[in-house]
Structures are given as C-alpha cells and as structure tokens.
Amino acid sequence: MKTYHFIIKGEVQGVGYRITTYLNATRLGITGSVKNLSNDNVEVFAQGDEKIIDNFRKYLKIGSSMSHVTEVEEDILDRPKFDSFQVIY
Template sequence: MQCLHAFVSGRVQGVWFRQSTVDQAIANGLTGWTRNLPDGRVEVMACGDEAGLLLLEAWLSLGPELATVAEVESTRVESDECYSGFDII
C-alpha cells in the first residue's frame, strides 16, 4: 500500500491541526494516523490512492486557518500495515 509519511513544522500544535488533518484525510478516502511530537511538530502517516495522498500533501502545507506551516518534510513509503480509519494517536 502506498503511504505518505510527513512531518509538519511551524505553529501546528494547539490550532486544530490534527483534527483538521483527520477531516481532510477522511474526505480524500485515506486511512492512517496523526500525532503531536514533543518537538512541536505534527507527524502524519496516511495511506491510500495517489490522488488522495497528493491532495492531503498539498493541504498539509496550508493547514487549518489558525496554523502557520513553516515546512513539510514528506516521503512516500510502502506499508503492509492496514489501518481501519484515520486516528489521532
């Protein structure tokens, strides 16, 4: 399965970034998870079709209204993991 693994930095914690990521991922038919990291970044693992991954990746560079995204580091990875939904962990 094709997955997007991303780290988003900037003002991305405490601004509804994770919940908005869940909403965007579900709207694009993706599964996976997102979480806050101790260094202030948000980590995202999203799996699904390439079109959905591209849409989510583009959205991550913008984020929700209250966020200020400084950088998105993303890579494509192959995963055998099967996620049943998109969760905040």
C-alpha cells in the first residue's frame, strides 16, 4: 500500500490544524498520522484508496478555519501499514 507523505507549511500550528486533519482522515477512512514539526510545519502520513487521498489532499490545503496553508509538499514512501489515524503530540 502506498503511503503519502505531506509537509504542510504556513500558519498551521496552534490553530486546530492537527485535529481538523484527524477528523477529516477518520471520516474518510484514511489511516496514518499527523504531527507538528519543530520548524513550524506539520507532517502527515496517509494511507488509503487513491480517490480518497485525492479528497483528503484538498482538505490538507484548506486546513482549519484559523489556519493559513501556503504550501503542501508531497511524496510517496514505502512504509508499514497504519492501523488507524493518530495525532502525535
């Protein structure tokens, strides 16, 4: 299974971005994780059907009502399968 790796840049920490990402991922049936990085970006790993990932990607670009996403970097990695979607603190 493909693992999509996203780095989200902009005003994405301290504005509800991770919980919004978690809610969208679980609603869509995506597994993976989301966490804040020390450089003020957010990192997301996502596994799921390619069409569902396409929808999820749109949510990542929007973020929460208080966030401001300026860039979403993406690549595909080989990783073990995730069992659920987690917010990493």
